[in-house]
Amino acid sequence: MLRRLTTSIIPSRGVKQLVNIKWVRPEYVPAYKQERSGDLEALPKIPTNAVPEVYALTDELKDAPESVKKIFSVEHLGKKEYNALVKKELINRVRRHQYDDNTAETRIARITGHIRCLQDTMEKFPRNVKAKQTVQELIDKRKKLLKFLRQYDYKKFEWLLEKLNLEYKAHPETYYKLSRKESLRKLTEMHCEDIRRNKLAxxxxxxxxxxxxxxxxxxxxxxxxxxxxxxxxxxxxxxxxxxxxxxxxxxxxxxxxxxxxxxxxxxxxxxxx
CATH class of the missing domain: 1.20.58 (Methane Monooxygenase Hydroxylase; Chain G, domain 1)
Structure with missing residues (x-):
């Protein structure tokens, strides 16, 4: 009782009483979102009359009428064929030659196509746990490949990021738990730095x-x-x-x-x- 009375009469001295700083917990962003994954664009625009490669190479479809070609186009096929076209379009941006399927840049392009297809799925079905786990695993795998390419061929790394419209977000060196006390300390330091900068100006x-x-x-x-x-x-x-x-x-x-x-x-x- 006496302690409560003394604290109410004599206010505690500190930065909290001198500086009015309000802390708001930052909004949670899932790992599969583009803000955290580093993807700066969504799915590439593929025309609805595009035909998958499996059917496009057949001689029968070349001479078939337009109504038959429309049945085998992306507009009437399933999600699997559309995702394959997305991966092919991204791989064609970075592949060295026609038979390039296993270099670091083609593997990153293939994984990027898979990630963006799963991101589109998660936007429609955010409770799909299996797709969420898969896209997080693929993002981590792509980060490892990008780290390898950045270490051994930086020029190609920059070129790949530009071609695929990516932003490299490496794993943080140190992990720390978000807390109100630590955030208030950093906000106070920023506030004091602003005061110092204004006085110097x-x-x-x-x-x-x-x-x-x-x-x-x-x-x-x-x-x-x-x-x-x-x-x-x-x-x-x-x-x-x-x-x-x-x-x-x-x-x-x-x-x-x-x-x-x-x-x-x-x-x-x-x-x-």
């Missing part, structure tokens, strides 16, 4: 505003010293180069100051509008 602006009058006084002082030394027939310690240097600095400050004044006027006009 204000101090820099103050010094820059005082630079102009200081350069004017310096220029007048140098000219006065030179003229006095010439009149008194003393050795001249102020050269013409020193005076020109100060004049150039003063001119640069005037140009920067005019630009800042114009920017402030535009900002003020925008706020008034």
């Amino acid at each position: 204000d101090y820099r602006n103050l010094l820059e505003s005082q630079q102009g009058p200081f350069l004017k006084q310096k220029l007048e002082a140098l000219k006065f010293i030179k003229s006095e030394q010439i009149e008194l027939q003393l050795p001249v310690t102020v050269s013409e180069q020193d005076i020109k240097k100060v004049e150039e600095q003063l001119e640069d400050w005037r140009i920067k100051d005019e630009i800042k004044q114009q920017a402030r006027k535009k900002k003020r006009n925008i706020l008034l509008d």
